[in-house]
Amino acid sequence: MLNVKIMDVKFKHSDLKLINPPFESKLADFIIELDYLRKKPLGGTTHPSTFFQLKKIFHTLESIGSARIEGNRTTIAEFIETKIEKKETKDEKIIEIQNMEKALAFIDENIDKTIINRMFVSELHKQVVKNLIKEGSKNPGDFRKENVRITKSNHLPPDMSQVPAYMDELFAFINKENSSKYDLLKTALAHHRFAWIHPFDNGNGRTVRLFTYAMLVKQGFNIHIGRIINPTAIFCNNRDKYYKFLSKADTGMEVDLLSWCEYVLEGLKNEIDKIDKLLDYNYLSKNILLPAIDFSLERKLIIPQEEKILKIVIKKQVIQAGDLKNIFPGKIPAEISRTIRKLKDKNMLMPEKEKSRKYVLHFENNYLLRGIIEMLDKNNFLPVSKDK
Ligand SMILES: Nc1ncnc2c1ncn2[C@@H]1O[C@H](COP(=O)(O)OP(=O)(O)OP(=O)(O)O)[C@@H](O)[C@H]1O
Ligand SMILES: [Mg+2]
Missing domain, CATH: 1.10.3290.10 (Fido-like domain)
Structure with missing residues (x-):
């Protein structure tokens, strides 16, 4: 304990009360x-x-x-x-x-x-x-x-x-x-x-x-x-x-x-x-959601077809089967429905409301989440400890 300065630690009461900041502060x-x-x-x-x-x-x-x-x-x-x-x-x-x-x-x-x-x-x-x-x-x-x-x-x-x-x-x-x-x-x-x-x-x-x-x-x-x-x-x-x-x-x-x-x-x-x-969707889709999809594709967590669909979902926020026709020109509606179902099973899409045939992006608890976190990190949304 040589040379250790013992801090002077004692209890001192103080009142708990409201204070008024100066108006110009x-x-x-x-x-x-x-x-x-x-x-x-x-x-x-x-x-x-x-x-x-x-x-x-x-x-x-x-x-x-x-x-x-x-x-x-x-x-x-x-x-x-x-x-x-x-x-x-x-x-x-x-x-x-x-x-x-x-x-x-x-x-x-x-x-x-x-x-x-x-x-x-x-x-x-x-x-x-x-x-x-x-x-x-x-x-x-x-x-x-x-x-x-x-x-x-x-x-x-x-x-x-x-x-x-x-x-x-x-x-x-x-x-x-x-x-x-x-x-x-x-x-x-x-x-x-x-x-x-x-x-x-x-x-x-x-x-x-x-x-x-x-x-x-x-x-x-x-x-x-x-x-x-x-x-x-x-x-x-x-x-x-x-x-x-x-x-x-x-x-x-x-x-x-x-x-x-x-x-x-x-x-x-x-x-x-x-x-x-x-909460500004322009910012969110451009800086977080779309780059997260690219991240997942690069890591081969999703396949190119899924990437295409998810990007349309991100653009429109809510989609129906008909919205996907253009990216699958030769496909019959049943095939498109099957593709949607697969994405739903993989937790990348979810019905907008219960039993709805409209779908929205689902990114929690599946392989999109890593990309989302990565992009939040890139944009400084993650807790970082500056004192480390
Ligand atoms: N000088 C100080 N005066 C009053 N409170 C302090 C002071 N320094 C630290 N504290 C508070 O004490 C907390 C640590 O107390 P304690 O170990 O009981 O909490 P904890 O939840 O276990 O730890 P931590 O806050 O580190 O997660 C700090 O998080 C801070 O809120
Ligand atoms: Mg503690």
Whole structure:
């Protein structure tokens, strides 16, 4: 232990309260812009079925981003393979990602009919740590029964005996009726406060990122207005920056809390702008879908005839058998129907609606998914950890 400087780590109470950013600040601009975005439904040109498939992929990316991944490219590839093959796994890293995915789905399903309270957060924590040993918890769903320290931080979280009261205060803070103009500030402040309390023995980071996702969805950043969000990208694409701003806010000083909020909301704004691009079908088909088909063809995952059909599907978004006549001049309708059926069996096409004879592109869980992920990666949609 020679020459090791022991950090001065102690608990210091600070109040949880709303703050008012100066009107001329960058933070105020982000709040105004985000407030506009959350109310404005996206008149997306992308077909809803494609949108929902993308949403699932983003849940996957959100989950991968939030789980700490060493050498994350390999893990992404491995994870996608387990999804494609629907394999069972005992690999902790994969289970951790699967847990996050399930928790996100749980939030989407329940957020409209619930308030974000102790029970809800307990459930999230249980789902986060389920079946994990190294990254699990001694008390899934329960607050910690021990005192903890946060690695590399000068802040000591409150004594275990104070955790329930601090958490109750936090829930009261987020659920209090204030003008909705404070919603985004509250979300950012609540994220820090949660991490600052560190209510669980482990899994605080993963749970607080879900908690933030839940708050944003509840505030209107959701599929009802045609939006996909991936807030983890803000925090996890650059962990050093995330921890730096959290540490700064640990002082409890208003200027540090304001800069924490600015960091969070600027990140959110950038992420939203990025994902919104995908819902512009022009962008999506040109940069992701068509190149993904080429990728699959090059890798011989599909044959040239399939490539031709899929490109027509991408161009039209919805097709019927008649649309394929031109590419198979000599073929009789029964043959075209058979070709469509084969593509359906291979999960590359799916009926637009149940029993419909119209079809749309299906790219999850089949050999188009690798190409889609590859193209999302090329266009910087994948979580990358800059601190590695
Ligand atoms: N200085 C700090 N002040 C407050 N919270 C912090 C600070 N540094 C880190 N944190 C929070 O603590 C989390 C780590 O806590 P914990 O190990 O319980 O969570 P985890 O989910 O297991 O890990 P991880 O977040 O790395 O996935 C970080 O993700 C971050 O949210
Ligand atoms: Mg941990």
